[in-house]
Amino acid sequence: MKQVQLSHGGGGEETNKLIHDLFYRHFKNDILIKAEDAAVLQTQGKIAFTTDSFTVSPLFFEGGDIGKLAVAGTVNDLSMMGAKPLYLSSAFMIEEGFAFEELERIVESMAKELEKSGAKIVCGDTKVVPRGSVDKLFINTAGIGAVMREGISSQAIKEGDVIIASRDIGRHGATVLMAREGLEVSADLGSDCETLWPAVEALLAENISVSALRDATRGGLAAVLNEWAENSDVCLEIEEAAIKVSDEVQGICEMFGFEATDLANEGTFVAAVAPMHAAFAVSALQRFGFCRDAAVIGRATTQYPGKVVLHSAFGSRRFLDLPKGELLPRIC
């Protein structure tokens, strides 16, 4: 089995060959193959810029792999700022001896995911480190997008804004947890990992008044809602029964003592929109398969500024806090 060798990261002949035979072949575009120290790009107006490293273990899981995650994650961070994803960098940190075949599967998966937003990988870096210096493979992607709508911000949520969740929560966290424990689960459980730009593009195209967008990755829905409540100094009142959780995820939460609201998602986002646009926003989202369960889950009020309040179906209420402690390492 062909393996990645230290010489593939040395900057000499073998590095050149790896870059041309693997990365250029799959990510091929005019800018990347210029192979300069930096890509030269023409942009107009305001741009969004973000970075994310991916250290997920295992590298392959139901519904995705580290490559899909590395593209979707950065594309989604741009999308959440109302920015059309244009250009990505990709940096591979590879353990000596890593199977070339797996690396190629991951690169193919990245190329496929890029098609969903039209973004291009225009620059990259490859490091190979000796056995034991990294566990198999880490990937960093940074991204540049064109801001299509200004002012979308975690600080822009106003009293009365309606909170919409794009789908059921906790799938990515639950899936990676089960894969890591080597446990078999129902075929219905897979990561939600997905490029969200098409759904965001639809919201913007429909002129929906969007105050904030955020994908509920590490820290889950609880982290997003708490950051929003704090940054916008509003109270977010959430109907617990309106938050969708699949039976599989619920079962795993009960088994391991997790809250679904703390579990990571990789293709699930929350939107705060003006109340008069809420129904319109939900139906715009539901046109996309990965958002077909989009629903209103709550509303911004002045009740307890900076806090998230969960209302149970039975009429009781409690604060939903920011997740604490270790949660799940290497989830993304």
Place this chain on the structure above:
Amino acid sequence: MKQVQLSHGGGGEETNKLIHDLFYRHFKNDILIKAEDAAVLQTQGKIAFTTDSFTVSPLFFEGGDIGKLAVAGTVNDLSMMGAKPLYLSSAFMIEEGFAFEELERIVESMAKELEKSGAKIVCGDTKVVPRGSVDKLFINTAGIGAVMREGISSQAIKEGDVIIASRDIGRHGATVLMAREGLEVSADLGSDCETLWPAVEALLAENISVSALRDATRGGLAAVLNEWAENSDVCLEIEEAAIKVSDEVQGICEMFGFEATDLANEGTFVAAVAPMHAAFAVSALQRFGFCRDAAVIGRATTQYPGKVVLHSAFGSRRFLDLPKGELLPRIC
């Protein structure tokens, strides 16, 4: 001793605290502290975009550390495209248990290096992975710069262009090698790690006709010259005696069987300039301490297109090839 815990990477309360107390404190700027999914930036004209991961071992070495390297490396990649470094991302991949004090030293070192170019860190990411999943710390930086001079390219070297090296070569590679072997060396040996933008800015300000610029990192001077010869389809004829190598580096090369031309540099670059500007370029460079040994080392000809020819002081000549094999892993 305070250590980085898995919870610092969980996306919850502890992550927030680490980001605010460490990264925002040292990298403080208006854009970063907005803490959105992506930074929103205003740029004009063409931009350059690049990425680099840093996996150097040991993390601290004579003349620098992984933080200085992570800033200078990406700033230099932008500079080599004639772009003024403006915005950087920084992504930390940290091993559980890493000393907080060392992390802070590294972050301080990054902040200090940023001052030399005026670039700002505007977005970031922090991952903490369990013990054994990464060796201490990797950093990825991506960067955006404003292209100040278009057309600088490894494909733009013309017959007659003069090749200038900005200083003596091989210091970074030799320094990291000695640090890793735990060997004592002369106090005169330290990495050349340095932000090169001020020197490039001077070349552009003086209206020097620059065909290509490239920092001689992994693969050393030999890799740059070979890529240039191939990409521009010229022969680069180099006077071996004109390439400066310090006694310390020369001694280490002899001891370990390396060629100084293959060793990595982190603050040494090569410029191809129009012949009538060569002397002017050298004196513009020599105004900077880290370029005081700048010198003409050769010339582009049509002798053997795609090849690099080394002329010895004794009149013999040989091809200088692209480095092959493992070289030194984790050099940057």
